[in-house]
Amino acid sequence: MEMLINGKWVGEDLDQRDVVNPATGETVDVIPVGGKKEAKEAVDAAYAAFEEWSARTAIERSEILMRWYELIKEHQDEIAELMTTEQGKPLKEAKGEVGYANSFIQWYAEEGKRLYGETIPASAPNKRLFVQRQPVGVIAAVTPWNFPAAMITRKVAPALAVGCTAVIKPANQTPLTALRLAELAVEAGVPDGVINVVTGNSSEIVDAWQEDERVRKLTFTGSTEVGKHLMKGAAQTMKKISLELGGHAPLIVMEDADLDVAVTQAVASKYRNAGQTCVCANRLYVAESISEEFTERFAKAVRELKIGNGLEDNIDIGPLIDEDAAEKVNEHIKDATSKGGSIAAGGQRRGGLFFEPTVISGVTDDMLCMQEETFGPLAPIATFKTEEEAIKRANNSPYGLAAYVFTRDIGKAIRLSEKLEFGIVGINDGVPSVAQAPFGGWKESGIGREGGHYGMDEYVEVKYISVAF
Ligand SMILES: NC(=O)c1ccc[n+]([C@@H]2O[C@H](COP(=O)([O-])OP(=O)(O)OC[C@H]3O[C@@H](n4cnc5c(N)ncnc54)[C@H](O)[C@@H]3O)[C@@H](O)[C@H]2O)c1
Numbered sequence: 122m123e124m125l126i127n128g129k130w131v132g133e134d135l136d137q138r139d140v141v142n143p144a145t146g147e148t149v150d151v152i153p154v155g156g157k158k159e160a161k162e163a164v165d166a167a168y169a170a171f172e173e174w175s176a177r178t179a180i181e182r183s184e185i186l187m188r189w190y191e192l193i194k195e196h197q198d199e200i201a202e203l204m205t206t207e208q209g210k211p212l213k214e215a216k217g218e219v220g221y222a223n224s225f226i227q228w229y230a231e232e233g234k235r236l237y238g239e240t241i242p243a244s245a246p247n248k249r250l251f252v253q254r255q256p257v258g259v260i261a262a263v264t265p266w267n268f269p270a271a272m273i274t275r276k277v278a279p280a281l282a283v284g285c286t287a288v289i290k291p292a293n294q295t296p297l298t299a300l301r302l303a304e305l306a307v308e309a310g311v312p313d314g315v316i317n318v319v320t321g322n323s324s325e326i327v328d329a330w331q332e333d334e335r336v337r338k339l340t341f342t343g344s345t346e347v348g349k350h351l352m353k354g355a356a357q358t359m360k361k362i363s364l365e366l367g368g369h370a371p372l373i374v375m376e377d378a379d380l381d382v383a384v385t386q387a388v389a390s391k392y393r394n395a396g397q398t399c400v401c402a403n404r405l406y407v408a409e410s411i412s413e414e415f416t417e418r419f420a421k422a423v424r425e426l427k428i429g430n431g432l433e434d435n436i437d438i439g440p441l442i443d444e445d446a447a448e449k450v451n452e453h454i455k456d457a458t459s460k461g462g463s464i465a466a467g468g469q470r471r472g473g474l475f476f477e478p479t480v481i482s483g484v485t486d487d488m489l490c491m492q493e494e495t496f497g498p499l500a501p502i503a504t505f506k507t508e509e510e511a512i513k514r515a516n517n518s519p520y521g522l523a524a525y526v527f528t529r530d531i532g533k534a535i536r537l538s539e540k541l542e543f544g545i546v547g548i549n550d551g552v553p554s555v556a557q558a559p560f561g562g563w564k565e566s567g568i569g570r571e572g573g574h575y576g577m578d579e580y581v582e583v584k585y586i587s588v589a590f
């Protein structure tokens with residue numbers, strides 16, 4: 122597979138890097154190892170394309186985005202299979218992600234036509250005051266491996282809808298999905314240079330974009346550690362910045378919760394993508410009075426999850442992305458059990474990068490899994506006595522991306538949702554993410570929002586125009 126720069130597929134002459142199937146360890150394809158030169162060529166192309174693309178009407182851009190949407194829809198199964206092959210998630214999840222990714226294109230194809238401004242009453246009779254919102258220009262998108270399609274379209278759809286052009290650096294573990302989406306964008310009529318995908322040496326490519334004053338926006342999804350590094354780099358040329366970073370979601374089960382709902386939603390939140398999502402429940406806090414029943418029912422449901430190659434039928438848990446990921450899960454399990462935790466389900470690696478979905482009860486806040494993102498299929502269960510205690514412990518984290526509360530009491534739901542220091546709160550809902558709602562974190566989980574009209578603001582500059590006559 123080659124990379125896309127200025128409408129041309131290039132990179133065959135460069136060193137190549139393997140893309141590996143995490144389920145089998147087999148090489149799926151190779152991609153070019155691009156660097157500073159390719160990074161600059163991509164910005165050259167995006168910068169050259171910006172004037173014409175931003176001069177098109179929002180309706181013309183919307184029509185091209187909708188053609189892209191229809192092509193992705195037509196190829197949904199093929200893209201899903203490619204995603205499972207390079208990332209490992211079960212095919213049913215991959216199909217879901219392609220649909221979710223495509224919903225951002227559909228939503229922003231429409232929303233781009235609503236990039237409204239305003240008039241402001243002047244303070245002098247011979248003046249008229251206007252506010253316009255204009256595209257920032259060339260944007261750089263750097264994306265993670267866990268959602269190879271959605272993390273691209275969640276950025277590129279609003280950017281293109283308002284008239285920006287893009288240079289994209291997908292994760293090296295999962296570039297094929299990004300490149301396939303780019304192929305379909307070209308087929309849909311996205312002009313040369315509007316979308317550019319550069320693969321290869323991440324720091325070399327992104328450092329080149331950071332130094333380039335023509336890049337006016339950096340949008341990053343990934344770990345908090347890398348996010349902090351990129352935030353510093355963006356300061357060189359004062360780029361606008363969006364950071365969607367790490368999470369460490371608390372999931373709180375109140376004593377009055379509907380346990381059927383709590384168990385089902387907690388499994389969905391925790392074990393989606395084998396726990397490799399930024400919003401998955403990372404620490405479960407269960408009211409002491411119901412903890413035994415909840416743990417028994419939750420562990421039973423977890424034991425029923427089927428582990429295997431995501432391309433096979435009815436698989437619930439695919440492989441982890443790499444050896445480091447598997448080792449981290451192991452480390453968290455060993456730490457928890459060494460400090461008094463008890464394994465209620467799973468706990469073992471299954472060979473290769475497969476790991477049993479695991480539940481540990483009797484967890485205390487001093488354990489690693491309660492302090493750092495596991496990013497794997499481990500559910501630690503701690504108990505609490507009061508609502509105030511649950512809130513205090515849930516908020517005791519540098520992260521603030523997503524939190525979940527299960528209760529049938531509207532008062533508890535309102536009080537907890539307002540006191541939890543998180544950008545996303547699911548009440549009796551373990552999978553809240555949709556294209557029309559703002560997705561983003563508080564504290565060290567990020568800056569900015571993706572999705573909804575908030576997500577479009579990230580790609581525009583506000584201009585105040587005062588006319589005297
Ligand atoms: N908040 C969200 O929306 C969200 C979504 C998905 C993943 N994440 C987070 O991402 C992490 C997992 O994804 P990951 O392992 O791909 O994250 P990562 O930070 O290691 O990598 C993310 C991207 O940054 C690139 N990158 C890494 N180091 C870089 C550097 N020094 N300079 C420039 N680019 C660099 C990578 O190549 C990749 O494309 C988890 O922490 C997860 O919580 C957050």
Ligand SMILES: O=C[C@H](O)CS(=O)(=O)O
Pocket residue numbers: 267268271397398399400554560
């Ligand atoms: O992990 C990253 C994704 O943002 C999760 S979601 O699919 O958007 O909920």
